[in-house]
Each structure stands twice: as C-alpha cells, then as structure tokens.
Amino acid sequence: MICRPHYPDGYYDGDSENAVLRLSARTYFHYKAQNMADRILTLRNLNRATLARQLLLERVSLTPTAAIERLVGMQAQLSSAPFVGLWTRLNSFQRGDLASAIENRDVVKVTLMRATLHLVSAADYLRFRTTFNPVLEGAAESITQKRTPIDKERVLKVAHDFIAEKPRTFAEISAMLSAEMPDSDVGAMRYTVRTHIPMVQVPITTGWSYPGTPAFTLADVWLGKPIPDHDNLREVVLRYLAAFGPASIADIQTWSYLPLPILKETVEKLRPELTIYRDEKKKELFDVADAPVPDGDLPAPIRFLPEFDNILLSHKLRTRILADEHRKKVYLPALRVAATILVDGFVGGVWKVEKVKGVATLNIEPLVPLTKTQRSEMETEAEPLVRFIEPDAKGYAIKWAE
Secondary structure (H helix, E strand, O other), rough: OOOOOOOOOEEOOOOOOOOEEEOOOHHHHHEEEEEHHOOOOOOHHHHHHHHOOOOOOOOOOOHHHHHHHHHHOEEOOOOOOOHHHHOOOOOOHHHHHHHHHHHHOOEEEEHHHHHHHEEEEEEHHHHHOOOOOHHHHHHHHHHHHHOOOOHHHHHHHHHHHHHHOOOOOHHHHHHHHHHOOOOOOOHHHHHHHOOOOOOOOEEOOOOOOOOOOOEOOOOOOOOOOOOOOOOHHHHHHHHHHHHOEOOOHHHHHHHOOHHHHHHHHHHHHHHHHOEEEEOOOOEEEEEEEOOOOOOOOOOOEEEEOOOHHHHHHOOHHHOOOOOOHHHHHEEEHHHOOEEOOOOOOOOEEEEEEEOOOOEEEEEEEEEOOHHHHHHHHHHHHHHHHHHHHHOOEEEEEEOOOO
C-alpha cells in the first residue's frame, strides 16, 4: 500500500504502482514557501550558499562565457580582475580562454549594474541593457543636476553620430563635445554619453584584453543586433538570486542599484514561485526554488579573489563574507576594493602582486590567525596565481606580511 500524504488541492493520477501527485503550480509554490519560511538560515548557511553559487567551493569546468553568465557578470574596472576571478573559479583556466571569448564578441565590457564597468555575455547585455536604463539614467542625473544644464538631446545626437563613424576614446568624445558646445559642462556631457548611449569597449589582442585608454563603439554595431526595447526585470531578479541568494530585496538593490519600489513590486509578483527563508534576525530572504543551501559546516577551500570581486559588493549586509572589523582593509580610499583571500569561507587576508627587477612577488597579509595547514594551502594557491598574473617574470616569490 502506498502512503499518500495530503497536500492542499493535490490529487493522484495513475495506478497504485505509479501514483503521481498533481498540484497546481501556484498551490505547490505557496505550500512550499509557507513551510520554508520557518527555516532560519545562520550566517554560515548564507556564507556557504553564496560560495557555492559563486563557484568558490570547488573549481568547475565551464567556458568563460558560461561562467560569467552564471555569475551575472563580473565587475571590471580593473581589466585583470575578471581574468583572476575566473582563474580562481574554473578548472585549468588560461588567459587565452577569456581573451578568445572577448575577441569573438561572446563577452563584452560595458557599463551596467551600479553604473559600473562589467564583463557580461553578449547575450545578457542584449537581454538586460534596457532593464538597467533607470540605473544608468539615474546615475547621470545625480551628476548633471549639480552642474550647469546641458542640451541632452543634442549631446546624445552628436555623440552617437561621432561614435558611429569609428570607435572613439572618451578624450576624443570630450574634445568633440567641447568644440560643438563650448559653453556646456564637458563633464556633464561626457557622463551623459557614457550612461545613455549603449556602448562597448573595443578590446585589444595583448595583455588583459583592454588598454588603459580604451576606445568605445556602439553596442548594436559591435554585436550586429539591436538592443530590445523591453525590460527583463523578472529574469534579472531570478538570476541575481541564483548567483547570490538567498537574499533580501535590499541585497538585490545593493547589487543592481535598481529602484527599490520596482524591485519590491517584482519580488511580490514572484513570491509564489520563490523559496522564502529568514535570517537570524527574522528578516525575509528570497531564493529561487530548489536551490541548495549547504550545511554551514561544509569545508571551504582557500580562495584568492581579485580586486572588486562582486561577492564583496552584492549584499546590503556583507557579514556573510566579510567581518565588520576587516572592512577598512578591504574597502579602500578612492572607491577601490582590495584583492582578498577567503579563509574558511570568509575574508581572512588581502594580497597584491608587485614586480621589482623582473621578480614577481605575491604579498600576503593575513587578517585572521592561520593554522599551519591554512598557510600551506595559501602558498599552494599563491604560487600558480603569481605565475598566471606575471607569466614573463624572471622569478617568483611569496612574501608574508609581518
């Protein structure tokens, strides 16, 4: 005899050997959400869930494009950062793997989340650029409202035509705008162009694929496709939760800079489909259905993260990855974010590479006490990393801070 548990609105279809539970989707998700909402997730639960989704519990075998899509983009103010971020997440990753994806236009460097530079897949840029219009336009308004008003429509028209002729650096764009409208604030005009015209950085074939002074071209020209005029906010929220959840609405806003009211409305519409937990302060946390939440005691390996890694920028409450006492070592002046080392899943050190007289040295500064095993694991990770970053160095070294 088959035991048939009761579910609201549920019924079985089929014989006793192959009983199949049939539920309406709304009833099933409501029932599940009501039951999971009672589960309290500890800080370590949240840490391990985030690490798993950020590909930091174990290296995986994915293409760079697939990995970048899994992470919903990688922050890229520093051109080397996404390369290092993929090295620490993927099996046998080589510089050329990402460089080829960039050269083939499968991956693009653009202004998107938080109005900052990111590497995203070309498909995701086309999918999400319109969704982030409020973020980009809001960023421009926050700058221009404090300056002398400009003729925005004229600025965008002449800049678009100028960039359409051939890729342009922002020095060239600024000079052209100043010549066309000499009495207008060039900074306001430049930032308006950066945020309102969909553009991609044009890569080069050396170094970290992008120069210090890049040229920009129109996104639709580079990708050979127009940008759809509809938004995909629902998918943005689901993709964020899959990459960074479980998370609050405030977390989604911190990662995206999308307006809080429209995020609240979107999450409420999605609520029947989401799994809902609570943190230790009883705050609601949302998640995609059936996403695993690992046990908090699951071992986490030593991992070196690059500057500006999104795992340090994508939650309102960052203690799931960084203890408050270490913030000043990580969030640096001039809006920089240090390269960090994860120890037992949390930031336990910072690092940087210096090259002097041809010798590349990876400097490690621990922020927490380390066991002998942890120091050994750190050195095991550090040696191939410094060789990855400086492949042409004459020698290599690992140096520990006092």
